Amino acid sequence: MTKIIAERYHDISCGHRVVGHEHKCKYLHGHNYRFTFTIEGEALDSLGRVIDFGVMKSTLCEWLENHYDHKFLMWADDPYLDTMMQLSEESMVVVPFNPTAENIAKHFLEEVAPQLLEGTGARLIKCRVDETRKCSATAML
Numbered sequence: 001m002t003k004i005i006a007e008r009y010h011d012i013s014c015g016h017r018v019v020g021h022e023h024k025c026k027y028l029h030g031h032n033y034r035f036t037f038t039i040e041g042e043a044l045d046s047l048g049r050v051i052d053f054g055v056m057k058s059t060l061c062e063w064l065e066n067h068y069d070h071k072f073l074m075w076a077d078d079p080y081l082d083t084m085m086q087l088s089e090e091s092m093v094v095v096p097f098n099p100t101a102e103n104i105a106k107h108f109l110e111e112v113a114p115q116l117l118e119g120t121g122a123r124l125i126k127c128r129v130d131e132t133r134k135c136s137a138t139a140m141l
């Protein structure tokens with residue numbers, strides 16, 4: 001049987017640091033992240049779509065705009081957390097994981113997307129997070 005997926009990407013700018021990193025990713029820095037979403041549906045709708053691309057935008061992409069874009073991802077266990085919160089609490093997004101591309105992709109796939117896509121009949125089966133044009137991580141079901 002032919003399998004059909006729908007994909008869309010979204011770009012945001014976001015800061016992070018990787019706690020315990022051996023090299024320069026331990027520093028406060030950021031990336032122009034690209035998130036690439038792969039959606040699978042139960043069946044094509046009456047128009048022949050996995051999902052309306054506009055729905056991908058209004059759910060997955062908008063969530064990134066509202067929660068991560070121009071913010072700074074801080075692990076809840078990061079020893080810099082208190083200092084960073086004092087400096088600019090409104091800039092911080094406290095996450096329950098060390099914010100590597102891998103963990104960001106996994107969190108989005110497992111925790112964020114299922115809530116956003118509830119009731120659409122579609123599900124995110126793959127989330128790719130590019131930190132640079134050369135490096136990315138992908139979480140998939």
Ligand SMILES: [Zn+2]
Pocket residue numbers: 016017025029030031131
């Ligand atoms: Zn980085």
